[in-house]
Amino acid sequence: MIRHLPWLLTGLVGAISLAVVAVSRGEAVNALWIVVAAVCCFLVAYRYYALFIARHVMKLDPSRPTPALRRADGLDYVATDRTVLFGHHFAAIAGAGPLVGPVLAAQMGYLPGTLWIIGGVVLAGAVQDFMVLFISMRRDGRSLGELIRMEMGQVAGTIALFGAFMIMVIILAVLALIVVKALAESPWGMFTVAATVPLAMLMGAYTRWIRPGRIGEVSILGLVGLLAAIVYGQAIAQSPVWGPLFTFTPVQLCWILIGYGAVASVLPVWLLLAPRDYLSTFLKIGAIAALAIGIVIMAPPLRMPALTAFASGGGPVFSGGLFPFLFITIACGAVSGFHALIASGTTPKLIASESDAPLIGYGAMLMEAFVAIMALVGASILDPGIYFTMNSPAALIGTDAASAAHAVTAMGFAISPETIAQTARDVGEHTIISRAGGAPTLAVAMAEIFSHVVGGPAMKAFWYHFAILFEALFILTAVDAGTRAGRFMLQDLMALAVPRLGESRSQVPGLVATALCVAAWGFFLYQGVTDPLGGVNTLWPVFGISNQMLAAIALMLATAVLFRMKRDRYAWVTVLPTAWLLICTLSAGWLKLFSADPAVGFLAHGARFSAALERGELLNPAKSLEQMERIVFNDRVDAALVAVFLAVVLSLMVFTWRTCMASRRSPVPTVNEIPAHEASPRPVPA
């Protein structure tokens, strides 16, 4: 009993903090209450729920050899210290997602997002990561597609692979769109990000020929270069010669990114991708740690209300009400399907003992949820007027400070044109109006927090561009790495139809697959950039739906595996989150398709515009008949995409149901695990 006492106290502190966050009205709540509530909930969940799953649901067996022991090769399969592996896994799962989603969700107030992140990660997100890691770990570290094929059949595996590829395309488009939104008309930001390309190439040359393998050394040199780029970026931006050269419109930036993606993904990896990944990984970890420390030191009050009027729908940042759209807007951080690909990637091949799995699988995801909580705090400590000025589309609030102040004040968040102009000056930008996508908002918040700790108001512009650079850097790395991964996924899919295309020896299929992959995300990026409604509010929900559907697929696999292990009585552990995700994604997908509200439903929106087009009328925000046509076309493509995702998830539901029923009829486990007693590996497939 005594050993439970500290945990009881932790739980109590968490419950009290949560109560303070939930019930305070009128006076500003300190952000630390949210942080403390989250940390306490996570600790208690880890101590009790993760260990319950480990002991009773999975029955982890420390004496059972992991892939790292069975197949040890010193390269891919290496038994790794658990703290070292925790860092590896966390760095692989934490990206831009947990930073962006919560910022967008703050339009409904800080309370819904906080509760969903805490509840979602404990019962769904961390469970998913942990289960997939467990399943892969017992099957020689195979990937998600192979696992689904093994346990649910060939067809299910292929459908899942196709779904994963489409999700990859949407993710890349959305991430690239965020970069466009952050760098458009911002010569300072553009210069610093552009400077990372030659900088990374110099680093690449250094690690290739001068001092091979000296990652620490070259990263420090790179960091110095980055800081210099931020410092000199201000002078460049203000220079009458250089400033205009680094000022781009969103459409120009879109084409630059597409060209960049196409070229970067066929360059040798050591030249650009690897060295920039060193910078972005270490900067990401450093910035996350600094943000945590900064929030604790500053202890800022939350200025966003706990709940805004937009919780019932009609918000400018994304359309639709709290249910189901909050639960797809905050995907990463609460539950992210993409993690299923990581948890069945390199991590299961490195795990030294089954008893390390709770820390890696469940623990690292709790850490990511903590990052999401910090992003939510960041968005909520800003003046709500500034928040809505930055995140509403120009179609709603116009493009100058006076119209924006007027429109945002009319939403119920009083702000003056002077405050808007002053905020833009403080962070060294021409304008902060309609900088949707989450990254610029978070950068303003980080500038606020960091300048409070180091440098004071004079440093705000530096910290703002530091934050933009840090986000753009790892988004660009993800675009580059994602295009390469997408290429192989596509080649695998094409090889199913034409086996010759799967050969990676030949150059041509690879180049064709790369081109198709870039064209696919480039299409959605261009659509988002030219979308008169702003793009983010169209594409982010599609991304959220697809990512949560992948999570539902991973959890359905976990459910099927539990049934096949004859552990049905514990299947609720995965069935509950699966059911919730299916309810959210299917109803969100349904609304996105068929809602009669043109702000929500793609088809209703398209129908409204095509009807107007037939009458030869222009509807706001379109400025020409051509724009009208484009809006109608985009709506139909988006609708088709959502329909595809719905079809993927519904068909996998059928496969899961069949698998579970077949396992129930069988008196013995039918699972395809590697038996515990099989110590020596089967021959490695070439």
Add this chain to the structure above:
Amino acid sequence: MSGLIQTLRRTARLMVGLPDYDDYVRHMAAHHPDRPVMDRKAFFRDRQEARYGGKNGGRCC
């Protein structure tokens, strides 16, 4: 203290996909004394290609 620095170093290197070289050499010596062992440079290049070549499923959003 040196243990902590060692762990941090290893963590940072594994974050970017570089496992421990000494572990690799020990593994080769123990299990495959007959096979050639990559030197540090070749090992670094091999791991770089393995991580970034694209077959590892990429990075997270």
